[in-house]
Amino acid sequence: MPKPETWLKVTSNGLFCVPGDFYLDPIKTVSKAIVTHGHADHARPGHEAVIATPETIEIAKMRMGINTWKTTQPLKYGRNFKFNGVDISLEPAGHVIGSAQVVLTYKGSRVVVSGDYKRRQDPTCDQFKVIQCDAFITEATFALPVFRHPDDHTEIKKLLASLKRNPDRTHLLGAYALGKAQRVIALLREAEYQNPIFLHGAINKVCDLYKKLGVPLGELKSVSQANKKDLTGQIVIAPPSATRDRWSRRFTNPIICFASGWMQIRQRARQRGVELPLIISDHADWDELTQTVVEVEAPDIWVTHGREEALIHYAETKGIRARALSMIGYEEQHE
Numbered sequence: 001m002p003k004p005e006t007w008l009k010v011t012s013n014g015l016f017c018v019p020g021d022f023y024l025d026p027i028k029t030v031s032k033a034i035v036t037h038g039h040a041d042h043a044r045p046g047h048e049a050v051i052a053t054p055e056t057i058e059i060a061k062m063r064m065g066i067n068t069w070k071t072t073q074p075l076k077y078g079r080n081f082k083f084n085g086v087d088i089s090l091e092p093a094g095h096v097i098g099s100a101q102v103v104l105t106y107k108g109s110r111v112v113v114s115g116d117y118k119r120r121q122d123p124t125c126d127q128f129k130v131i132q133c134d135a136f137i138t139e140a141t142f143a144l145p146v147f148r149h150p151d152d153h154t155e156i157k158k159l160l161a162s163l164k165r166n167p168d169r170t171h172l173l174g175a176y177a178l179g180k181a182q183r184v185i186a187l188l189r190e191a192e193y194q195n196p197i198f199l200h201g202a203i204n205k206v207c208d209l210y211k212k213l214g215v216p217l218g219e220l221k222s223v224s225q226a227n228k229k230d231l232t233g234q235i236v237i238a239p240p241s242a243t244r245d246r247w248s249r250r251f252t253n254p255i256i257c258f259a260s261g262w263m264q265i266r267q268r269a270r271q272r273g274v275e276l277p278l279i280i281s282d283h284a285d286w287d288e289l290t291q292t293v294v295e296v297e298a299p300d301i302w303v304t305h306g307r308e309e310a311l312i313h314y315a316e317t318k319g320i321r322a323r324a325l326s327m328i329g330y331e332e333q334h335e
């Protein structure tokens, strides 16, 4: 059985499967790619041929135009596809809709490229699946023991309590447009919040796609079609940058909220002028990361973008070989 590092390599374009002759989430334009999910730092424009879940392909077309990838091969979760002697399948990563772990098997050697992932339940996407393998490639965005994300429902209750206390103010909530915004909406609906939720145009577009893909989000309205009075006492969701620019001046005395894993760091919340920080993350926290590196039972863990050292140290204490993959080009924008 070939060792994983002999057939999967880090190149300047990103992670490359040598026998398969394709890249995984390449950071430059390539001829053949497998893309784990639709966020901008993983799904880049211009590739010749792409394998991804049907949902990721839809997201890419919406974000980057219908012809952004010349040919696409949609691969549903759990289906197999053989390419240049490499078995490929995609399994849920629990990060955003359509997000996938890529399972590659070559001559009996199995590697799982997890992409971005989280373990907790999310009403807007399929739950992460544990796949045993010979090498597991993990992200490390929140890989420090201080990062422990609280229960999402508790965070949503904080928002609802603030709404009750402040019926005369608009709650302006910053949330990344793909994934986080829809998850917050779905969590609000689970908490039986039934008012219409008002959206910035960039969020509206993604919500329309989620609805088309079968995720119920309740009544949504566009901010541009509402007047100031309509918005009093309501929730408005916008991309984080919009809550700080000219666009936000249309609201009188809004309460700025922000849903992000980084909100655990109070200083970050303060710097951004966030009055109501909500710790809701689409990435695994420390407990989820350490649970995962044990559960996949891989003798080798490769750690990518983030805080690699602590997770490598943890794996080593469990007798697992671990090393950092120095890959550049992945951002922390969709926390």
Ligand SMILES: [Zn+2]
Pocket: 037, 039, 042, 095, 116, 334
């Ligand atoms: Zn992502």
